[in-house]
Amino acid sequence: MNLQFFPTDITYETNVQGKAAILLFGRSLSGEKICVIDANFEPYFYTIPKSKEIISQLQEKINRISYVHDSIRYVVTKTEIVKKKILRKEVEAVKIFVNHPSAVPELKREIRSFDEVQEIREADILFVRRYCIDKDIPLTSPIEVEGDLISRTDLDVEQVIKAKEIKKIPKPSPNNLKILAFDIEVYTQEKQYPIEKRDPIVMVSLYGNNFEKVITWKKFETDKDYIEFVDNEAELLIKFRDTLVNYNPDYLIGYFTDGFDFPYIKARSKINNVSLIINGSSIKINNKGIEPQARVKGIVHLDIFKFIKNIMAGSLRLDNYSLNTVSYEILKERKIDLRADLIGLVWDLGGKDIEKYCEYNLKDSMLTYKLAEKILPSIEELVKLVYIPPFDICRMSYSQLVESYLIKSAKDFNELYPNKPDRSTVSSRKIQTYQGGYVFNPNPGLYENIFVFDFLSLYPSIVVSHNICPSTLQSDKTQNSHESPEIIENNVKVRYYFTSEYEGFIPSVIKDILLKRTKIKSLLKQNRDPVLESRSYALKTIANATYGYFAFFGARWYSKECAMSITAYGRKYITEVIEKAQKNLINVIYSDTDSIFITADSKSKEFIMDFVNQINLELPSFMEIELENFYPRGIFVMKRGENEEGAKKKYALISEDGRIKVRGFETIRRDWSYIAKETQKKVLEIILIEKDIDKAFNYVRDIIENIKNKNIPKDLMVIRTQLKKSVEDYDLIGPHVVIAKKMLEKGMFVGPGSIIHYIVEDGKGLVRDKAILPEDSKSYDSKYYIENQVLPAVDRIFEAVGYEKKDLTEEKSQLKLKEFLK
DNA sequence: ATCGAGCGGGG
DNA sequence: GTGTACGCTCGAT
Numbered sequence: 112m113n114l115q116f117f118p119t120d121i122t123y124e125t126n127v128q129g130k131a132a133i134l135l136f137g138r139s140l141s142g143e144k145i146c147v148i149d150a151n152f153e154p155y156f157y158t159i160p161k162s163k164e165i166i167s168q169l170q171e172k173i174n175r176i177s178y179v180h181d182s183i184r185y186v187v188t189k190t191e192i193v194k195k196k197i198l199r200k201e202v203e204a205v206k207i208f209v210n211h212p213s214a215v216p217e218l219k220r221e222i223r224s225f226d227e228v229q230e231i232r233e234a235d236i237l238f239v240r241r242y243c244i245d246k247d248i249p250l251t252s253p254i255e256v257e258g259d260l261i262s263r264t265d266l267d268v269e270q271v272i273k274a275k276e277i278k279k280i281p282k283p284s285p286n287n288l289k290i291l292a293f294d295i296e297v298y299t300q301e302k303q304y305p306i307e308k309r310d311p312i313v314m315v316s317l318y319g320n321n322f323e324k325v326i327t328w329k330k331f332e333t334d335k336d337y338i339e340f341v342d343n344e345a346e347l348l349i350k351f352r353d354t355l356v357n358y359n360p361d362y363l364i365g366y367f368t369d370g371f372d373f374p375y376i377k378a379r380s381k382i383n384n385v386s387l388i389i390n391g392s393s394i395k396i397n398n399k400g401i402e403p404q405a406r407v408k409g410i411v412h413l414d415i416f417k418f419i420k421n422i423m424a425g426s427l428r429l430d431n432y433s434l435n436t437v438s439y440e441i442l443k444e445r446k447i448d449l450r451a452d453l454i455g456l457v458w459d460l461g462g463k464d465i466e467k468y469c470e471y472n473l474k475d476s477m478l479t480y481k482l483a484e485k486i487l488p489s490i491e492e493l494v495k496l497v498y499i500p501p502f503d504i505c506r507m508s509y510s511q512l513v514e515s516y517l518i519k520s521a522k523d524f525n526e527l528y529p530n531k532p533d534r535s536t537v538s539s540r541k542i543q544t545y546q547g548g549y550v551f552n553p554n555p556g557l558y559e560n561i562f563v564f565d566f567l568s569l570y571p572s573i574v575v576s577h578n579i580c581p582s583t584l585q586s587d588k589t590q591n592s593h594e595s596p597e598i599i600e601n602n603v604k605v606r607y608y609f610t611s612e613y614e615g616f617i618p619s620v621i622k623d624i625l626l627k628r629t630k631i632k633s634l635l636k637q638n639r640d641p642v643l644e645s646r647s648y649a650l651k652t653i654a655n656a657t658y659g660y661f662a663f664f665g666a667r668w669y670s671k672e673c674a675m676s677i678t679a680y681g682r683k684y685i686t687e688v689i690e691k692a693q694k695n696l697i698n699v700i701y702s703d704t705d706s707i708f709i710t711a712d713s714k715s716k717e718f719i720m721d722f723v724n725q726i727n728l729e730l731p732s733f734m735e736i737e738l739e740n741f742y743p744r745g746i747f748v749m750k751r752g753e754n755e756e757g758a759k760k761k762y763a764l765i766s767e768d769g770r771i772k773v774r775g776f777e778t779i780r781r782d783w784s785y786i787a788k789e790t791q792k793k794v795l796e797i798i799l800i801e802k803d804i805d806k807a808f809n810y811v812r813d814i815i816e817n818i819k820n821k822n823i824p825k826d827l828m829v830i831r832t833q834l835k836k837s838v839e840d841y842d843l844i845g846p847h848v849v850i851a852k853k854m855l856e857k858g859m860f861v862g863p864g865s866i867i868h869y870i871v872e873d874g875k876g877l878v879r880d881k882a883i884l885p886e887d888s889k890s891y892d893s894k895y896y897i898e899n900q901v902l903p904a905v906d907r908i909f910e911a912v913g914y915e916k917k918d919l920t921e922e923k924s925q926l927k928l929k930e931f932l933k
Numbered sequence: 934a935t936c937g938a939g940c941g942g943g944g
Numbered sequence: 945g946t947g948t949a950c951g952c953t954c955g956a957t
Binding site for chain 3: 154155156209211212213214215216217219233234235236237238240241397401402421508511531665780782843844845846877878879899
């Protein structure tokens with residue numbers, strides 16, 4: 112039979128012959144959920160001999176490899192001698208085919224030890240990724256399969272096809288993929304976070320196209336027909352699984368579901384002794400790295416928080432990335448305002464109030480669904496560009512995206528992609544520093560009418576126009592080579608040279624991206640098209656990350672010389688713009704790498720936009736500056752001349768709609784006391800909204816006075832820290848560990864995950880010696896709260912507007928204020 | 934100065 | 945899973 116479908120998820124299994132077979136899950140054009148199994152693909156990798164002459168000898172030796180380990184056979188099935196390129200130079204390599212993906216790491220170790228071998232290449236690409244690239248199958252775009260229907264009772268799909276042949280349909284068409292969003296609510300004690308071992312899941316919501324459901328296990332009177340009651344948590348879990356499989360979405364969307372919901376569901380399933388099998392497999396939490404990932408076989412689980420945080424945060428510039436904040440920014444819609452830590456109370460009380468939490472639960476899923484509708488097209492465009500499955504694209508960082516795109520592109524250039532750097536290389540790269548982007552530090556202070564411009568394609572266009580690439584870097588200057596601006600390296604002035612004889616691998620990849628984007632943008636000028644907008648976004652995302660990639664310590668195509676040359680050109684271009692602005696009497700207050708902040712002063716918005724348009728006409732092709740936003744007021748706290756590497760960039764801006772954007776102030780964290788967080792927030796508000804520095808100053812002095820006189824309620828003095836492991840496992844005893852021990856002695860429940868609340872009391876010694884349970888505390892250490900909490904949160908702000916730290920603490924220093932106001 | 938530990942997101 | 949894992953800040957030592 113012959114079938115067209117949109118593949119969404121890819122994995123592999125080992126069949127009865129001991130061979131790997133690819134499983135492609137997806138949706139047919141007629142809307143059925145299907146699985147295509149393709150056993151016609153073999154793993155392979157390359158080795159490069161020390162010299163050309165011994166290549167046949169090496170090939171012979173490799174052909175004979177075969178061994179058994181733990182009763183698994185690892186065999187070289189075939190070898191070929193092939194011509195490849197490394198940084199544009201031709202090499203001969205042995206292409207080694209093996210019987211199974213797991214044979215690759217085994218056999219590569221063996222072959223690497225041969226005397227004839229220079230190095231191993233391309234032995235670390237995932238089998239499924241290799242398949243997508245070699246067979247030219249980008250997921251989510253239409254595929255045609257020729258094959259036979261087979262029966263697979265373990266798979267929750269409508270059809271399973273064993274593929275004979277599979278190929279991409281070149282004509283793009285919009286997909287018909289189904290989205291379902293979900294969210295759980297967990298029994299929570301007041302002012303605490305839930306603990307897996309103790310607190311059950313009380314409800315779960317699911318939201319799709321014309322589909323809404325909340326499952327909960329405590330009955331109450333309700334006329335909401337989306338609420339479904341079950342008897343207990345175990346049934347809730349089973350109902351969740353069944354609802355999911357019945358709806359059978361292609362994408363299952365959540366918000367921080369990798370880090371919270373799925374690990375929680377998994378843990379509670381174990382406690383309730385229920386197994387949630389989907390497509391013959393349980394939910395897998397990959398916990399090996401720092402951040403867990405939750406995988407459901409055959410359904411693409413996307414934690415959109417990851418994509419927002421890793422990829423979109425740079426352009427969103429929000430001060431936190433909670434569902435509420437992000438929804439408000441993107442959808443202009445907020446969460447229902449309910450305290451999540453009171454669920455436990457309401458649940459125990461029972462009755463109609465639980466309904467409010469059902470609505471709250473559903474709203475979270477709905478917001479997540481709506482965010483996915485906005486974001487998914489961009490993820491899908493990246494999937495088609497980079498040839499990585501949506502599951503991985505959603506969780507990738509910028510550098511991984513760029514690297515994956517380069518690996519995919521390497522095939523078109525017959526390039527062998529480089530190996531990853533080893534540990535020692537990584538650590539030596541980490542300590543390397545060099546001149547970065549140009550930073551124009553402002554004089555600290557309060558500014559009005561601020562325009563922010565971004566110099567977006569600055570670095571990618573430099574890469575293209577000056578052919579900057581590890582493959583074009585020359586040891587000496589030659590005729591017609593590109594010469595970088597002067598760079599200071601280890602106190603010596605140097606320049607780098609890049610050949611113009613041929614186009615480098617990376618510049619031509621980036622040029623292709625920029626050309627495609629230019630074409631799309633001109634189409635977009637005629638007609639608005641959400642798909643093209645997403646494509647443009649995807650192209651921009653990759654292009655803008657190239658510079659950072661050259662300088663990233665883990666990069667395969669790392670090049671300090673390239674990175675330095677790019678920033679050197681960048682400094683040249685951005686300082687030229689700054690100089691032109693100043694010639695036009697436009698006041699530049701701040702600039703960092705690729706953004707420029709100016710104040711309008713008496714200039715009209717038209718004047719400034721005209722200036723920007725003029726700059727864009729003069730800039731080389733692809734380069735342009737765009738208006739990022741306008742801010743009526745902003746406060747900058749760094750000093751001009753304080754331009755050393757890594758200097759913290761701190762500023763706060765208020766936009767026309769009254770929202771405050773904060774950069775570089777770190778007090779949104781849980782482990783600061785409320786008094787510190789509140790004071791900082793208030794100070795920024797008074798300065799930015801009320802424009803009253805005087806008032807802000809006196810506000811802080813009052814707070815400090817009140818702390819000294821012990822007039823602050825002790826609730827505001829509480830510091831919260833989470834216990835991450837059992838108390839006996841700690842080597843380093845911090846204040847929260849001491850308190851946890853005390854709580855255990857008192858017979859209170861404390862375990863990994865508990866939030867420990869404490870107050871720092873008067874006394875001698877370390878902070879931990881002074882830490883005390885809030886209910887036992889009679890007073891608090893004023894000095895600690897003033898000097899370690901409140902002042903660090905606000906002192907730089909006041910320095911920016913002309914005060915010193917001591918002005919805040921010393922008795923009566925109104926003089927300074929008067930001086931400043933003159 | 935170095936190192937362990939927690940934060941974020943989630944409830 | 946043909947694999948690797950964040951970047952920063954504070955307190956203790």
